[in-house]
Amino acid sequence: MAMEDLAFIKGFCRLCDDGFKQGWHERNGGNLTYRMTDDEVAEAKPFFEEPREWVKMGVRGENLAGQYFVSTGSGKYMRNVLEDPYANIGIVEINETGDAFHIVWGLANGARPTSEFESHYMNHCVAAARTDGADRVIYHAHTPGIIEMSFVVPLGDRVFTRILWQMMTECVVVFPTGVGVVPWMVPGGPAIAEASSELMQTYDAIVWAHHGLFAAGPDFDTTFGLAHTVEKAAEIYLAARAANGGSDDFLNKISDKGLRDTCRDFGIKINEAFVD
Ligand code: 13P
Numbered sequence: 055m056a057m058e059d060l061a062f063i064k065g066f067c068r069l070c071d072d073g074f075k076q077g078w079h080e081r082n083g084g085n086l087t088y089r090m091t092d093d094e095v096a097e098a099k100p101f102f103e104e105p106r107e108w109v110k111m112g113v114r115g116e117n118l119a120g121q122y123f124v125s126t127g128s129g130k131y132m133r134n135v136l137e138d139p140y141a142n143i144g145i146v147e148i149n150e151t152g153d154a155f156h157i158v159w160g161l162a163n164g165a166r167p168t169s170e171f172e173s174h175y176m177n178h179c180v181a182a183a184r185t186d187g188a189d190r191v192i193y194h195a196h197t198p199g200i201i202e203m204s205f206v207v208p209l210g211d212r213v214f215t216r217i218l219w220q221m222m223t224e225c226v227v228v229f230p231t232g233v234g235v236v237p238w239m240v241p242g243g244p245a246i247a248e249a250s251s252e253l254m255q256t257y258d259a260i261v262w263a264h265h266g267l268f269a270a271g272p273d274f275d276t277t278f279g280l281a282h283t284v285e286k287a288a289e290i291y292l293a294a295r296a297a298n299g300g301s302d303d304f305l306n307k308i309s310d311k312g313l314r315d316t317c318r319d320f321g322i323k324i325n326e327a328f329v330d
């Protein structure tokens with residue numbers, strides 16, 4: 055038995071590989087973090103190493119102080135994670151004040167957690183608080199359809215959400231609160247962490263304009279499925295628009311009544327601000 059044999063590590067590595075196979079992770083693009091359960095910490099502890107030095111974050115989140123996270127490494131490639139987890143991912147512990155971490159396993163040869171770790175951590179804090187502790191996964195991917203959409207659609211939550219909902223019948227069921235949109239920002243610091251975590255109060259999926267997608271969920275399947283659904287809807291929009299001579303004034307579309315009826319029948323609460 056080794057760390058790499060534990061189910062949560064296998065699930066983590068599988069998601070990295072799934073995302074790479076979708077074409078979302080050129081080079082070191084994208085990153086993933088997972089907040090471990092107490093049971094997972096207990097089964098992983100025998101494999102922990104001498105902790106490295108504490109690293110101060112530019113953000114603080116008290117509700118997840120003392121928790122353990124699996125994180126992809128900064129500059130590491132998603133395509134290499136499955137083959138060599140120890141070199142490409144690691145486990146970090148957050149300190150008791152929620153503003154620093156240290157590495158307790160993996161990230162070999164002096165590697166660091168993702169440069170977006172501050173964004174991930176802040177968003178974990180918000181998502182965990184909003185879902186009573188259920189949310190554990192944050193996933194950032196360089197999804198081409200969403201990036202393309204951010205060049206041709208106004209950068210607003212309502213307009214993005216409505217387009218995506220209308221592209222496939224079940225989108226509104228998968229993300230009934232919609233998607234948030236962060237305008238273009240410099241990646242990898244506290245500013246994009248703050249902007250994203252504001253939106254995370256409301257949304258499970260956040261568009262980073264000209265950059266990609268940032269998604270939260272309770273487990274790997276749900277989170278990957280959310281990113282997959284949002285990205286597929288974006289790709290359908292772009293293809294339908296291209297087939298329609300560049301216009302999104304489509305001949306046929308799902309009505310607002312259709313969106314409402316779907317949510318009613320699925321027993322889901324739609325974000326009322328986004329339907330007419
Ligand atoms: P990292 O290699 O530091 O995870 O950065 C990749 C990325 O996508 C930044 O937004």
Ligand code: ZN
Binds near residue numbers: 194195196241
């Ligand atoms: Zn990125």
